[in-house]
Each structure stands twice: as C-alpha cells, then as structure tokens.
Amino acid sequence: MANSSEEFRLTLPGVSQDGRLPRHYLADGQGAKKNISPPVEWYNVPEGAKSLALVARDIDAPEPEAPTVPFNIWVVADIPPTMKGLPEGFSGKDTEAGIKEGTNDLKKHGWEMPKMPNPGHRIEFKLLALDQELNLGNKVTVDKLLEASEGHVVGEAVFIVTS
Template identity: 65%
Template sequence: MAADEFRLVSTHISNEGRLPRQYTQEGQGAKKNISPPLEWYNVPEGTKSLALVVEDIDAPDPNDPIVPWTHWVVVNIPPSLKGLPEGFSGKEEEVGGDFAGIKEGKNDWKVPGWRGPKLPNHGHRIQFKLYALDDEMHLGNTDKLLEAIEGHVLGEAVLTAKF
C-alpha cells in the first residue's frame, strides 16, 4: 500500500478481520448495534464531500445469488474530518460542530442509520466503501446514491470485515 494512498481504517477492525460483536445485532446489553469508529487518510485533492456505503457483499437473494445488503449510508461528510467516532450513527444532529450537515440515508431495513449484521449471515464480508466526491450529494436510497455519484468520484477507499 502506497503511503499516500486514500485509505479507510478502523481501530477496532483490521482489513479482512472480524467485525466485533458490539457492532452487530448480536451484541450484549447497551453495547449492541452501534456504528464502528472509522478513520481515513490521504483524501484526494479537490474533494468537496465524502460518502460512505456499508454493505454485506455476500447477501443472498432468492431471485439472484448475490445482492449486496446495505447496512449504512452516510453522505456529505466534510473532507476536513478525519473520521467518524464509535456510535456516531443516529447522533449526527446532537454532535453538531464539524459533523453538521452530515446525513444518514436509509439502509435495507428501510430505516436511517447503522444496522449491523445478524444471524444467519455469519461468514459474510461487510464492505465499508468511502467515496471522495467532487460535489455534495442529496440523500436517497443506496441505488440512487450510487447512480448520483457516477462521474463525481475522485477516489475510493475500502475496508472489509468478516461477520
């Protein structure tokens, strides 16, 4: 990996490592289904905003063998930020400051914010994909967001965890 490469990392998840239980729907007590901490480095020059899409890239669909299942969508992340703290999901309004303007889209459970994986999906890969964009994006579902960013992507960084 080049030192100046656009990278996405987490202090709690190594690339291709296991997604800790507290970030799933199988956590215990209050430590359950909270968004993991994320950090990024070397945001491409000219980036106006960042967008994050987290998907189970091994999710089965009865009509199609593999259809990604969306766990989290976040748009309009300022490029000046260096990451999102643990438990950020659902609190963007409370946090304010540098986080003002960030919006969470609906996941495939049809609710906004982070929803971690749950049984019977063990063995799946959860892919965190951060896009550096040359514009701010309006919120919609994942398909519409992925269509909207076409032609606006300056770079992408990927972190993959196993569940």
C-alpha cells in the same frame, strides 16, 4: 504512483482488513451493547474532493432470486472532506456539518446490522471522495447516492471485515 503512505485509505480502528467485526456492532450484540456503528477513519483524501460518502454493505447477502445481492447496512452522505473519520456510535446522533445518514435495506435510518443467518459474511465499507456535494435531500439511500455520484468520484477507498 503515490506510495502506500499517500494512498487514499479507509480503516476501522482495532479491526484488521478481513478481520472480525466486534460483536457490539452486530445485531446479536454483546449484552446491552448492540448495533452500535463502528468507528471509521480515513487518510489522504484526494485533492479536489468537496465531500465524502460512506456505504457499508453485506456483500455475501443471500437473495432467493440471485446468488448474492449486497445488503445495504449504512449510508452516510455529505461528509466534509476535512473530517478524518466518524467516531464509534456516530449513527443516530444529531448530525453535524450537514452530514446526512440515509435509510438502509432494513428500512431503518442509520446503522443497522441484519441478523446474520450464519457468521462469516463480508461487510464492505466503501468511502467515495466526490468533486461535489450530493444534496440528496432528506431521503438518502445507497441507490440514490451511487446514482448521484456517477461521474463525480475522484477517489475510492475500501475496507472489508467479516461478521
């Protein structure tokens, strides 16, 4: 087994696991700064990875018919495995290197936090290392990404913060 320094890991710089996501990344924001995509960094991408995909979702989202149904906040596909992260404010910029941002559950393109009915929701960032590029076309969604990645995941890293 690889030691922890070689483990495929995902982090949000400046935020500890289970720590609070700074307000300027949230819908309520901090002054003029709001709904800015947070920086994400990753380490030790597994061998054999041809692309990476990132999904951020509120895993405590209430749904009237079900106790909790994850609410998709951000989906990014076809990230080159040579990249080490995405900088703060990456969402909405012209994507480079074939990276594709998708549509979230607010029907918005890119990073968009919903207004939280109450604080303390857990936001899960999940990075998938895939043995192929997904080529999802122009309409990238979390469901399409997860379906296309079945059988192609060579590694998974998760980081959870609270809103």
